[in-house]
Amino acid sequence: MDTLNIFKSLSNEARLKILYWLKSPRDHFDPVRQGEVDMDTVGVCVSQITEKLNMNQSTVSQYLSILQRAGLVHATRIGKWTYYRRNEEEIKRVGSFMYEEL
Template sequence: METVADPEVVRALRALANPVRLQLLAWLREPARHFPLDGGVLDVGVCVSHIQAKAGLAQSTVSAYLAELERAGLVRSTRVGKWTHYRRDEERIASLVSALGQTL
């Protein structure tokens, strides 16, 4: 019997296949450890400018990577004024891990 892959799982795996996106997600797992407390780590997440500074990449590149992670359901964004903050969607990540365990 042939099993058809869940499109949401495939989208998440594609997002995680990029090493930089995977690193961003890892940093967001422990934001207080990886980002300055004085302007990035809030209940709403980490400001994209802090993520960009740590990654050492252009802001547009980091924003594109984070948008891909958001489309995959792995992070959520929140606008605070003119800044966008990102945090992991732990519930979705746990669901993905569970789906992988059942699929693989």
């Protein structure tokens, strides 16, 4: 676990919001806009995250890349769309690390 990279990725309010929203995507995003893609198993489309953050797509994509490099989210590409979901195993490891080591 790259703890420094993980904590850097968590040092931004927008990235924290993304992780919070992806924890229960049906509570925060419109499943109808996902089409046939199940947001619980595949993830949420970047366009919905961009809209919710009210930021431009390149900034949101950069934030998602940072979270992905830290291992906190998974990306799935379907056609021209990319979907993101949380990496629950890594998030649990981070929580355990904080509890046990810090």
